[in-house]
Amino acid sequence: MITAQNEIGSDFDAHSTADDVLTDLDLTGKLAVVTGGYSGLGLETTRALTKAGARVVVPARRPAVAQEALSDVEGVEVDELDLADLDSVRSFAGRFLASDRPIDFMIDNAGIMACPETRVGPGWEAQFATNHLGHFALVNRLWPAIASEGARVVSVSSRGHHFSGIRWDDLHWQHGYDKWQAYGQAKTANVLFAVHLDRLGREQGVRAFALHPGGILTPLLRHIPKEEVVANGWYDEDGNPIPQDGFKTPEEGAATQVWAATSPQLAGLGGIYLEDCRIADPAPAYDEATDITDRVGVNKWAIDPEQAAHLWTISSELTGVDAFA
């Protein structure tokens, strides 16, 4: 069985901003946790949610940088979290749970992209460990705060999930590393995580979504060598961004994750992949030559329930956490 990716219509589109999405919503009394909520899309997500009245907890790898970036935003709390370090995940979750507050919107936004081969923890590949396993452990540890009717978990994936499905026989790229395929695997894992979490959390009233935010020039490019950035036409030789058709502003880029977390249009739904503030179509069949930038919709390897369940089992074994065991 494949999760239904059925268009339901949307009041918003690729050029809606996070503020647009929240225009008619009052989030007073709601609490969000936004990983990486102090840079790029996360920063705009935090800004929009607080502007609509929500309180936002921003667990940050670099708390001082986060404090500085959020100094003009009211209603924010910064705490410390390194997703690549499971002890740090456990500590943050423990501090948060001790505050005895429910989480209405859990937005798994933080991520790294196409870094040189890097090992963390017990030799795990850094993109899979940070983007997927860290968020897996975080959500499972925070589950007592998330598990209530109406809460949503949002997993920020990417069109990059088309680069690779899950490499079941070599999850940590021990047999040859490709930085873009490793990003692809991690982003496929983000979608599969939402698919299975939705299945598990539904009985407790929690729904989960995954999404592609669009293409947006942010510090996410930090690991890409300058010559590759220039060759791709993202920045010129002097470091100036080159305007491109189809690229979004950070305010537009934050819209789909904010829509996923809050939209009444998504009530009763979950386990689906979104893009441009709408439910994405299943991707058409591509041949190998199709450029990644032409790929739209969600690849079937990212929404397959059996693979989602299998990844959940492996992730719980690797991290030692499973709120549903």
Ligand SMILES: NC(=O)c1ccc[n+]([C@@H]2O[C@H](COP(=O)([O-])OP(=O)(O)OC[C@H]3O[C@@H](n4cnc5c(N)ncnc54)[C@H](OP(=O)(O)O)[C@@H]3O)[C@@H](O)[C@H]2O)c1
């Ligand atoms: N921008 C795009 O075009 C695009 C496209 C598709 C998908 N996405 C996805 O959107 C999400 C946000 O990306 P962005 O463009 O906003 O990038 P960004 O500006 O680089 O923000 C990423 C955030 O993740 C944090 N982070 C990185 N490693 C971490 C760790 N080990 N522990 C905790 N936090 C960590 C970063 O903190 P530090 O700054 O302290 O490292 C930063 O706050 C990512 O998941 C990305 O894959 C982006």
